[in-house]
Amino acid sequence: MGLRYLPGAAGFGVPVDALRDARPDLADLWGRPAATRLIDRLSGATPVGAQRLLLDAAPPTPSPLATRIRTLATRTARVRDIADALGYSDRQLHRHCLAAFGYGPKTLHRVLRFQRALSLARGGLPFTDVAARAGYADQAHLARDVGDLAGTTLTALVRAPAAS
Numbered sequence: 001m002g003l004r005y006l007p008g009a010a011g012f013g014v015p016v017d018a019l020r021d022a023r024p025d026l027a028d029l030w031g032r033p034a035a036t037r038l039i040d041r042l043s044g045a046t047p048v049g050a051q052r053l054l055l056d057a058a059p060p061t062p063s064p065l066a067t068r069i070r071t072l073a074t075r076t077a078r079v080r081d082i083a084d085a086l087g088y089s090d091r092q093l094h095r096h097c098l099a100a101f102g103y104g105p106k107t108l109h110r111v112l113r114f115q116r117a118l119s120l121a122r123g124g125l126p127f128t129d130v131a132a133r134a135g136y137a138d139q140a141h142l143a144r145d146v147g148d149l150a151g152t153t154l155t156a157l158v159r160a161p162a163a164s
Contacts, residue, residue, distance in 0.1 A: 007111055008066035008100045020102035066100035069093070070112070077109045077135075114149050117142055121158045130154075 008016075014029060027035035038057050042050050065086075072082045082105055083093040097105045117134035121127060131142040146154045 006070075006115075007108055008062050008070045015099040016102040017098040063100065065096060069097060069100065069105070070108070073105060073109045074112050074116075077106065077113075079105045110145060110149065114145055117146070117154070118157055121154055127154060 014024075019029075025035070026038065029035075030038070034057075038053065041053055045053060068086065069082065072085055076082060079090050079093060083090050086093065088096070094104050097103065097108055101108050103111075113135050117130050117136070120130045120133055125133070127142065128139050131137075131139045134142065136142040136145065143154065146152070146157065150157060
């Protein structure tokens with residue numbers, strides 16, 4: 001079983017770019033004693049019970065900087081604007097983003113825009129309206145981004161049950 005967090009929403013105490021595309025052992029993230037306690041509690045739990053236990057045992061909260069970067073990235077795709085708002089150079093911002101999110105600020109913006117578009121589409125909005133409201137140039141731009149990030153179509157994602 002695994003958990004997927006919103007970008008930058010979990011503070012692991014480990015740079016996230018070191019975890020991206022990996023399946024780290026829980027003990028490497030939370031320490032052996034905490035991991036052992038959680039695993040003991042999970043044994044024999046139903047899937048729903050296990051999910052509740054995992055959510056209750058969430059890792060430490062994210063850094064305020066990660067939260068601020070995520071907030072700024074929802075508002076603008078311009079790296080320079082985000083960096084200026086934080087008083088960082090573009091390069092400093094990129095390093096902070098790698099550590100907090102596992103990728104740079106442009107990719108963070110794309111992921112957040114994609115998540116917003118998916119939420120709007122699942123709410124029943126026509127795809128042309130989804131594209132406009134989520135900040136895409138047009139519906140074709142939305143379709144390309146969905147294909148790049150999810151490897152499928154927006155229609156298929158909307159029809160699939162949402163992960164909880």
